Amino acid sequence: MQEKRRKILDATLKLISQFGFHGTPMSLIAEQAGVGAGTIYRYFENKEALIMKLFLKLKAEISQEMLNGFDSTRPPEQVFRQVWLNTFHYCIQHPAEMMFLEQYHNSPFLTPASESAVQDMLAPLVKYAEKSTASGQVKEMPFEMLTIFVYDTTIALAKRHISGFLKVDEFALDLAVQASWDAVKGPAA
Amino acid sequence: MQEKRRKILDATLKLISQFGFHGTPMSLIAEQAGVGAGTIYRYFENKEALIMKLFLKLKAEISQEMLNGFDSTRPPEQVFRQVWLNTFHYCIQHPAEMMFLEQYHNSPFLTPASESAVQDMLAPLVKYAEKSTASGQVKEMPFEMLTIFVYDTTIALAKRHISGFLKVDEFALDLAVQASWDAVKGPAA
Amino acid sequence: MQEKRRKILDATLKLISQFGFHGTPMSLIAEQAGVGAGTIYRYFENKEALIMKLFLKLKAEISQEMLNGFDSTRPPEQVFRQVWLNTFHYCIQHPAEMMFLEQYHNSPFLTPASESAVQDMLAPLVKYAEKSTASGQVKEMPFEMLTIFVYDTTIALAKRHISGFLKVDEFALDLAVQASWDAVKGPAA
Amino acid sequence: MQEKRRKILDATLKLISQFGFHGTPMSLIAEQAGVGAGTIYRYFENKEALIMKLFLKLKAEISQEMLNGFDSTRPPEQVFRQVWLNTFHYCIQHPAEMMFLEQYHNSPFLTPASESAVQDMLAPLVKYAEKSTASGQVKEMPFEMLTIFVYDTTIALAKRHISGFLKVDEFALDLAVQASWDAVKGPAA
DNA sequence: TATGAATGAGCGTTCATTCAT
DNA sequence: GATGAATGAACGCTCATTCAT
Incomplete structure (x- = not known):
């Protein structure tokens, strides 16, 4: 379901624009996106890839x-x-x-x-x-x-x-x- | 001796411009500056203050x-x-x-x-x-x-x-x- | 699993009674408890909270x-x-x-x-x-x-x-x- | 001069009774005693010895x-x-x-x-x-x-x-x- | 004798990532 | 597929101690 992917990207944008790359842990992105921390890695290879995408x-x-x-x-x-x-x-x-x-x-x-x-x-x-x-x-x-x-x-x-x-x-x-x-x-x- | 202070600032500039704030640990700055890790804290309160200065x-x-x-x-x-x-x-x-x-x-x-x-x-x-x-x-x-x-x-x-x-x-x-x-x-x- | 929580408390008691608060690093507690260092922080906010609990x-x-x-x-x-x-x-x-x-x-x-x-x-x-x-x-x-x-x-x-x-x-x-x-x-x- | 020795002991007592052994750095003792940090070591072998004395x-x-x-x-x-x-x-x-x-x-x-x-x-x-x-x-x-x-x-x-x-x-x-x-x-x- | 700048080992803590469920 | 508990490497920072002056 690409719905989750979108939610992850949205959460990433929101948090990083506010707190910066390094003020934004993956766990916080997961929480904000309403998914499990591990789930992010089903859609993006790692944090860097997520940010680049x-x-x-x-x-x-x-x-x-x-x-x-x-x-x-x-x-x-x-x-x-x-x-x-x-x-x-x-x-x-x-x-x-x-x-x-x-x-x-x-x-x-x-x-x-x-x-x-x-x-x-x-x-x-x-x-x-x-x-x-x-x-x-x-x-x-x-x-x-x-x-x-x-x-x-x-x-x-x-x-x-x-x-x-x-x-x-x-x-x-x-x-x-x-x-x-x-x-x-x-x-x- | 403000010589050390200058060396620390130089090292910080060089490393951060290349690797970014968070790609540059204090230990690396110390090494590049040729000082002990603790020495940086005699000249700057913490990493954030060093960067702001x-x-x-x-x-x-x-x-x-x-x-x-x-x-x-x-x-x-x-x-x-x-x-x-x-x-x-x-x-x-x-x-x-x-x-x-x-x-x-x-x-x-x-x-x-x-x-x-x-x-x-x-x-x-x-x-x-x-x-x-x-x-x-x-x-x-x-x-x-x-x-x-x-x-x-x-x-x-x-x-x-x-x-x-x-x-x-x-x-x-x-x-x-x-x-x-x-x-x-x-x-x- | 509260099994880990108990093991951490047991390890803390054993080590601190022997070496004192400051003679007992968190890493040693983790080792003695048989958990990862970071795991302690899933159960206790920080060292002080662990000791108070x-x-x-x-x-x-x-x-x-x-x-x-x-x-x-x-x-x-x-x-x-x-x-x-x-x-x-x-x-x-x-x-x-x-x-x-x-x-x-x-x-x-x-x-x-x-x-x-x-x-x-x-x-x-x-x-x-x-x-x-x-x-x-x-x-x-x-x-x-x-x-x-x-x-x-x-x-x-x-x-x-x-x-x-x-x-x-x-x-x-x-x-x-x-x-x-x-x-x-x-x-x- | 044993005057300094006394000042160091006084400072140690005052600070440790208030902040505890590990809340009291040697540097603070030196400051409170009005002596250099290194001076303490002319009178006491190390922190532990100072405290025992x-x-x-x-x-x-x-x-x-x-x-x-x-x-x-x-x-x-x-x-x-x-x-x-x-x-x-x-x-x-x-x-x-x-x-x-x-x-x-x-x-x-x-x-x-x-x-x-x-x-x-x-x-x-x-x-x-x-x-x-x-x-x-x-x-x-x-x-x-x-x-x-x-x-x-x-x-x-x-x-x-x-x-x-x-x-x-x-x-x-x-x-x-x-x-x-x-x-x-x-x-x- | 006295100093305090310098040191670096060692600490508490975080967080990207993994993997058993 | 989805989870989140668990991990441990790596970080920023402190401070007992040393030593050149």
Whole structure:
């Protein structure tokens, strides 16, 4: 029954986002998931594998969300804003997911394998970016650099919002998107 | 003798940046530092305090480096570029320090206390930013948002460079700085 | 399975009565009990709790033993002798238990909580003592003082016997009981 | 300078009576005594030796006090009462000393050596007891048994007084001495 | 003689993982 | 499949003792 698997992943997310990888014993995950401690090992090889699987799941989820409503026929600025806002809204509506992802990204758990496994989820975006770059509407820069302004800045803003360091209202949000777009927009835009 | 204290901090940085907080036992730190296990506790209350002290030290160091050559009489774009490049060069020349800082920033170790302890190190920059904002040379945005484009984007680029995902040569670097500046530059610039 | 719990308590008693609280590491208790080191913590919160639980168990045991054959219809002298001898025989037949109890009684482990938890086990004796006091067959003294002559003197004798300082044969025993009774017997006895 | 030696013993007594043998690190003793940690080892071989030396010192002290005003020409009852009261008053005026002695007596530190080293301090009393026994004024019992009623009962009373379990006023004190005397007094008394 | 920084063996405790049921 | 009691390696930390100064 994959119902149990889901409950385990949910419990892991909830606990790790709050207490960190090492503040979250397997026994606590089991308890929170409502399963026996041994049961976890029927679904995941070990703790590290469980965490990596959760990472991949969430990475896929956020990538999916980023692409929500993506339409390659619309102009770059609109696409950019949409992706940007998709990402931002996902983050502030899923703070636990974001915290987990960030924690994982900056931990020694991260392997090239887990990193690259998600790359091609954003394939449509890569293709679209190349086209926009070619047309001069987006600065000519590698996709990996582009993601800084459509992913990292967004995450950075969401973090400041969630931690309370920066109150992000409609106005501030607009400002941030505009700034990010100004960063990447090309001479022809 | 503060020589030992320094060796302990050095060992902690080296090991934690490589193996993470919890992959680095105190005994290993002691060994790497060339001191007895108990000696660490003469200089630091416990593991958590050791890590926080290291964080504060590195945070002060990177803040210092960011402000290197800072001259408030020069125009905003030049100041921006300098700070940006200062930060970037610190990161790629001190990857261990950067990894540690990022790991700490995204961990449950982070407390409001350790966060705020560093805030005023960048005080000159805050003041300068306000002036630049007022003159219209920088977009009117809170300092906390500004830092996204002069700190987070820089770190993001450095990470991609270090992990090998993005080869950052002179040209790419220029591109990234320009993009970041485009993000924050105001109507009067 | 409470079998393991019992084995742990047995091992603790044996080792602590011999080596003292701090001469008895948890690892040794585990080994002696034939369980894993971590297993102890499934049954007892920590070392201190383990020791307190053992204390309470033994205190209940000795109190039970003291009251063995207690019959409030018999005359005070007979009751006194019986209780006294019950106590003495328990001590010399359970030297480990006695050593442990005495060690605990004179240690900083002792808390008012653990002290008072046993008070009412001797309730029948308290009541009987009051009656005997009222009838003049026992000196009019607080129960707490009475216990000196029916508990402390007994323990003192048992200790001297066990340590070999005083050979306590039938004759010596009679002498000691008689002396103790002489201490508390009232004008009407 | 034996001044330091005395300070170390004083500190040891104060701390151990309060926190117990194992709640009292050597470093704390050094601090309380106002000497360096290493200095203790110039006066005492190690912690165990320090504690034993303190025990012997206090044992001598209390023995001295017990014999205070001892006059072998006076009748047994008076001598008994005096020794009893000497002991009691020493205890309630020196609770730290008493607590330490009791803790030591019931610990695995106690060796036959440390026990017997004090025996002959009470030699005059032994002799006097033999005489009193022979004359029938004291029950014919070994000196070791006699001490139960002139030492252990006293300590037991003092403990109850200090811990607050039994309020010992003049009247109660008289009662206790009388009871103890009744225990040992012989047919000719 | 006195010091106190340094040591490292040894402690109490945790928790990822196993396996008999 | 599912369980959770049991495990023991490994951890953070303490403190009696040493020794260079």
